Amino acid sequence: MNINLLKFQIVELVDKHRRITAVADLLGLKQPTVTYHMKTLEQELGVKLFEPRMDKIILTEAGKALLHYASKINALAAEAERVVGEFGALARGTLRIGASYVPATYMLPRALSRFAAHFPGVTVQVAVKPSPIIQQMLMQHEIDLGVISTEPLQLPPLALRTICEDKLVLICAPGHPLEAYPMLTPALISTANLILHGKDSSTRQMTDRWLAMWGIKPQSHLELDSLEAIKQAVMQGGHASFISKVAVQSEVERGLLVAKEIPEFQYSRSICCAYNRDRHASDLLHHFIGYLTPAMTESPAAPVKEVLERI
Structure with missing residues (x-):
């Protein structure tokens, strides 16, 4: 059995208006077309749904039972159409x-x-x-x-x-030994206690390549996954770290951190x-x-x- 939405709409409209002419006008159909759908719906369900009474059409008890579900289906169909339309309008x-x-x-x-x-x-x-x-x-x-x-x-x-x-820089706290040098060298950076990013991060991967290029193996380092945790740890004064310039722009402007160019850093x-x-x-x-x-x-x-x- 395959009942289309139009037939459910007819059931609900018949109950409201009780005239085939009114139903046809609302749906933009001819009266014989509405009558045809009413008859085929009764055939599909094997039960009488509509009953002529005087010059009106009313629902039988079976028709009223179907109306309960037809109203819900029609409402859901209208809601579905509205929601899909709103997707197109970027509303939802x-x-x-x-x-x-x-x-x-x-x-x-x-x-x-x-x-x-x-x-x-x-x-x-x-x-x-x-x-x-x-x-x-x-x-x-x-x-x-x-x-x-x-x-x-x-x-x-x-x-x-x-x-x-998203350029990388080396950061340290004001007063850190590296701050005194106008330009850093790999040898100077090798003396610092470094804070490294987690191994899955792109910053860590770039940092590891730069350290390997210069043969630097940090003797002592911390490893943190959080950018904010790295910045806070560096602010304490004992460490330096490779970090995104975007991530420290505010702290550098406020004088909380010092950002230094990384020498011979070839990665963009x-x-x-x-x-x-x-x-x-x-x-x-x-x-x-x-x-x-x-x-x-x-x-x-x-x-x-x-x-x-x-x-």
Whole structure:
């Protein structure tokens, strides 16, 4: 048995208006078409649903029993149509984002705030993980968008757009021995007690390559996964650390930390937004990318088509 939605609508309208002419007008159908659907519905269910009485049509007891479900089905169908329509209008939906630590902590909050102000019905879920893990999540279609700090990479399914440079610097506290040197050397850095990032982070991977290039094996070091924990530990005065310049900009400006150029550092890294080309890119995804782009910051409502064409 296959009862289409039109027949459920007819049941509900017959109960309300009790005239076939009124039902036909409301549905934009001819009277014989409505009558046909009424008869075929009775045949499909094997029971009489409609009963002529004087110049009206009323529901039988079986028809009233069906009306209970027809009303619910019609309401659900209307709700489904409304919700789907709102997706198209960017009024509702869910966007799943994966972000590495630097953009998640220092960039996403402002973008999320502005996005939410314009699309309050949209749910945004953010997973904060190291960049390599975010890349895998994108490859496995577990998230819609990645916002990551990464070196140049070639992963054919992934489309990337650079948002800004994410340079590494060496930080220490004011008064630390390294502060006195206008320019650091690998030999000087080798004397410092270092705080290293967790092994899964892109910062740690770049740091390890630089240390290996100069044959530096830290004699004493701490290992922390949290950017904020690293900054707080360095502020105590006994350690130095390789860290994103974006992550320490505020502390450097306030004189809480000192940032030094890393000598002979040949690795470049950028904060990028990335998505999987094999995955359907929704309008929500397209618009959120616009909020991550510096050119869109001052005018969030600006079109994002040009941004997407450059990805």
